[in-house]
Amino acid sequence: MTSTNRLVGLQGKQPLFSFGIISDVQYANIPDGRSFLGVPRYYQHSILVLQRAVKKWNGHQKLKFAINLGDIVDGFCPKEKSLETVQRIIKEFEMFNGPVYHIIGNHCLYNLSRDSLLPLLKMPAPNGRAYYDFSPTPEYRFVVLDGYDISAIAWPQDHPNTLEALKVLQEKNPNSDKNSPMGMVGLERRFLMFNGAVGKEQLEWLNGVLQEATRHGQNVVVCCHLPLDPGAATQEALLWNYDEVMDVIHRYKCVKVCLAGHDHKGGYSVDSYGVHHRVLEAALECPPGSNAYGYVDVYHDKISLSGTDRMASTEMIFTS
Ligand SMILES: Nc1ccn([C@@H]2O[C@H](COP(=O)(O)O)[C@@H](O)[C@H]2O)c(=O)n1
Numbered sequence: 483m484t485s486t487n488r489l490v491g492l493q494g495k496q497p498l499f500s501f502g503i504i505s506d507v508q509y510a511n512i513p514d515g516r517s518f519l520g521v522p523r524y525y526q527h528s529i530l531v532l533q534r535a536v537k538k539w540n541g542h543q544k545l546k547f548a549i550n551l552g553d554i555v556d557g558f559c560p561k562e563k564s565l566e567t568v569q570r571i572i573k574e575f576e577m578f579n580g581p582v583y584h585i586i587g588n589h590c591l592y593n594l595s596r597d598s599l600l601p602l603l604k605m606p607a608p609n610g611r612a613y614y615d616f617s618p619t620p621e622y623r624f625v626v627l628d629g630y631d632i633s634a635i636a637w638p639q640d641h642p643n644t645l646e647a648l649k650v651l652q653e654k655n656p657n658s659d660k661n662s663p664m665g666m667v668g669l670e671r672r673f674l675m676f677n678g679a680v681g682k683e684q685l686e687w688l689n690g691v692l693q694e695a696t697r698h699g700q701n702v703v704v705c706c707h708l709p710l711d712p713g714a715a716t717q718e719a720l721l722w723n724y725d726e727v728m729d730v731i732h733r734y735k736c737v738k739v740c741l742a743g744h745d746h747k748g749g750y751s752v753d754s755y756g757v758h759h760r761v762l763e764a765a766l767e768c769p770p771g772s773n774a775y776g777y778v779d780v781y782h783d784k785i786s787l788s789g790t791d792r793m794a795s796t797e798m799i800f801t802s
């Protein structure tokens with residue numbers, strides 16, 4: 483037995499690879515505030531959480547990449563400051579010694595148009611898309627979904643995707659404030675303007691990626707700003723067509739874990755097909771001095787999230 487093997491034996495199995503994770507930084511250089519429901523939001527402190535995350539990730543030394551689950555800037559950021567604020571946050575992410583994979587969130591889109599946002603976030607996606615996949619090792623594939631593909635906040639006002647989204651909201655949400663779920667019942671409460679859907683073309687693309695991953699025997703992690711399982715998030719935070727996306731995912735056995743942000747308190751569930759859903763606690767809601775970030779160890783048979791402070795640790799063991 484070599485000394486390395488002995489060490490592995492003592493410490494348990496070594497991960498195939500590891501990566502850093504954070505969500506909903508929602509930084510703005512404005513006084514602290516509260517959500518609509520009164521939850522405190524620490525707009526200026528959140529950048530410190532991000533800085534501490536990056537420092538920790540760099541100290542770890544073995545993280546292959548980091549994932550930002552969306553909403554790096556807050557909607558209350560004064561619009562004349564949007565560009566410099568987004569650039570400032572991206573610079574903080576760039577202090578990480580490795581690639582960072584970004585996902586767009588509603589607050590990003592309140593600040594900048596999709597066209598200006600995407601080049602700044604340097605997504606590895608062709609044709610101006612905000613959905614993509616990457617394979618950090620032969621055993622794994624990551625799929626990043628754009629939950630604001632069909633959305634009333636993500637495209638020019640006359641864009642077909644905006645018009646399609648407005649039609650959905652008109653049919654599903656009776657309120658004049660389309661961000662209000664007032665009077666809406668159960669899962670129908672997700673039809674809010676700050677959410678959106680994955681369009682038909684993206685669904686077909688997802689199906690193709692999962693087919694290919696299955697052919698290559700890869701495990702898949704799906705990431706989306708908007709949660710995909712009612713068990714892991716409040717109804718008001720779900721992707722409009724989470725059910726259609728999950729129908730595609732459940733056709734295959736390769737998707738083991740879905741990661742999301744948006745629902746700031748965080749959540750965790752395992753659905754009836756054994757897919758793990760982990761919604762991450764927001765950096766924005768960390769009172770000064772506290773944190774919400776983590777790193778994830780990836781194995782053949784499980785994914786283990788080690789969270790800091792407000793981000794709970796979660797061991798996700800695969801059932802098949
Ligand atoms: N229960 C709710 C939640 C939200 N709204 C509307 O959405 C806007 C954004 O909400 P935040 O949680 O990000 O503050 C808020 O300004 C409300 O218009 C709502 O009506 N009811």
Ligand SMILES: O=P(O)(O)OC[C@H](O)CO
Binds near residue numbers: 716718744
């Ligand atoms: O981060 P926000 O302002 O989009 O809030 C999202 C809600 O918490 C979803 O329930």
